[in-house]
Amino acid sequence: MSLTNDDISEDDISEDDYSEDETLTTARTEQFSILFCELERCREDEQKQKIEELNGLIDEMNKEEFKSVFTIELFNKIHQMIEKNTLSLESAILLLKHVGRCKELKSFFCFSFDDSLLSKRMKEMMIDEYEKKKDEKNEKHLTDLCECYALLGEDDIHDELLSVIMPCLLKAASKKEESDEAQKEKENALLALSLVNEFEDKDFEQCLIEIKEIIKRHQEHRNLTWLAYQSTWQFLMERLYDDAELEGVLVNELHFVREAAREIEELSKCVDWKKRKEGEEKEEKKTKEEIILVRWIRTLETFSRLCKLRNEELAGIIGIIVRLFRAAKFFSEDLIYEIVECLSSATGNSAIEIDDLLKEGAIDAMLGEAVESNLRIPQIFYWKLPFIELCERLKGKMENEEDEAKRKVMKRKVLERMEEEGYEDSVFKFCNCMHRGMNKYYSLIDDPDDYFLYC
Template identity: 35%
Template sequence: MGPVVSKFINELSKKPRIERFSKLISGLRNFNKTDQKEIIKELESVMKAMDKNELKGALTVGVFEEIKRMIEDRKLGSDNDYLLMKCIGYWKAMKNIVICNFGKSSLCKRFELMIFEEMNKKEGKNEKRLIGLYESYYLLSDDSIHENLAPIITSCLLKVASDKEESPETEKEVEMALLALSEGSRGILVKGAQHLQEITRIIFHHNDHRNLTQLAFQCAWRFMINNWNSNSNSQIVVVKYMNFLTVVKRELEELAKCVDWKREDEEKENSLAEPKATQIIVRWLDVLGYFFIMCNKWDDDFYELVRFIVELFRTARDNEQEISEMCAHALKMLAHNENSSVDAFEKCGVLDVISEELQQLKLENRLASDCLSIYLQIVRRLSNNSGDETDEEKRKELKRKMFEKLEEEGLEDVITSFHETLEYNQSYYDHSLSLNIFDYFVNV
């Protein structure tokens, strides 16, 4: 590292991380190509150390506009444009951030133009640069993917992920391609069965050869679930043939073993970043939320997975807030699915963990909103008579247990304490929350 760039980086070392991020970006234009690579490395370490809210606050439209001006002024060295954007996109994805500021900025259109220009070169096309542009674009585009680019980029990145000799050298390339595909699948559904067939082949190949990293495997499944057809046949394939529920439980169990659940807040603050395992757990739970609201095909593995999520919820509540919030989010999606089993909430311990949470939550809190939403949805479903005699007996039994829990644990008073903040929670977190406090009570 040269003395000038070293001095520049050191001068910023004591500043708050968001300010350091912004000044490192704007300072890139003052250095040569080699020094810019050192600044990009420093940017990566800053983003790695940021928490989710810090990085979200740093990724402003203004930052993307500044990068666009540097590209147009030719102030970014060759390939440093996509390397910078891929670095930002990687950490945006790993912090599980959904933000539309890239799409709102003129950098998005500029990137699309750069992609088209590289694609249409008759001579001297740079495949490495093109793949880097593809990955950067997908990693950053939450809702702004050009419909003519989507099939081309998807096909190319699937090829990168599958047509590789299995070696440590290519493992990172495969992981990055699948991460980009999983992020891009937020913004546009793939057209054509061949893309889903290819991702299915990648998943089955991993089951046989264990050739993907834990993150890459999660990304392959995220791409699959975000693009699956919710018709009956597709659900049978995913649930029965591909054993999705069993796979998720296995992966979550393995990842949970890698997390130091007793880590103190001070230790977490002093570490460079939260462990990768916790980030992948959050990503799995995000996928499960979408799966739970869409699926209507359940088997015995479903109950085992829900039980594990309940236990993960309890384990994470003390010092892994994002994991506990994502557990609650996944369970909320399940509660909103009218096709989920009505007795699963009692049988798998959902009612117990929600009861525990409601008795210790702050009033204006996303977790409080999700727990109330789960509770409300269960009460609403129990208020409707079932046409099936067996289900009707289960409904009455669960209704009785919920009524007893209300009385024994004082939940009626706990829920009443949320009454004055229900409108706040409805406005900011969950519009489906009822403002009528009596809707939350069970009458037998």
């Protein structure tokens, strides 16, 4: 079977389908604009009702709709409405916090906020509130401002604001109340905290103590939501880039891999993949469980890339990821992309044995997908990554004789598996297609030798 230009020039979307999508996009964004304009003419209680409707529309938006609505002009308009008292600050926070959650959970970008007048105003309000005397300070108001700012922004938070935002969010996340409202507040605080990547070492020491208490309390009492717990680990994982000692805490004290494995398995059981397949809508609305699964795999990818400590739990979680991949491979492109990234990092990490990748089915899964994807151009980009990592590890000779013997055994096993699956034939076909004038995709090839192992 060969690939022609005709095979890849169409997106399998009819003109009628495209027109329908255009109509839906226009309807949602226009409805948002109409409702937003009505806010200035409403009483505060009516504003809250309108904002609930606006938040419902935001939940339905795709990336293009979100980007077209939340522009610097809109954020400047919100600033102006607050300034003129035509929109109460409480109502604005209700809207902005939802926008920030949606942006983060759907992995949208919102660069327009950082340069807006609203961003500048919120900075000033946070600092003013923080500097008030204890008996004059409105803690909830300050927490709301910190959450909105952290959730909406894309730029790094400067030192002046870090000293305000970090302790505020940690205090909100550490509360021990167990009501539904308290759970929601802790979830928002931890989600916002997971986005704070810049902080001084001296500040992190106390922060780590509090975060460890939050994690251990959850491990004992299960008192956090799925999203809140995942956000707590994501916050720590971002710090792993700069703090190698933290890995020992994650592995030996907090048992990250064990916790991640359990959470991923529980979440996977809550997603009905067959129901997703039968859905008639082209753009299925992701369940909260699927969204959190994507976040867990992303967090695990960071750990798989940076961890240096060998531990037995790593092999087990590879098997869980492979099972998740097989269940979701036809239904969730975002999740599959994150799984490929995670497997690539695991494959390239010497702390994870190649034999474990074989035993847990990771190499079989990667081989099968690589072979199937060789004639589907975009997918080959995903699946070249794990094999380049695998080939790099198996090509290099080891100085230690025992290690070198193990390498040769693993290389032979992988080569045999590749031959059984027809891997090399499929890559040759792919490269041949690329060389027949398809320059648009030529950069995906790099050096074809990167895809192969030789005896």
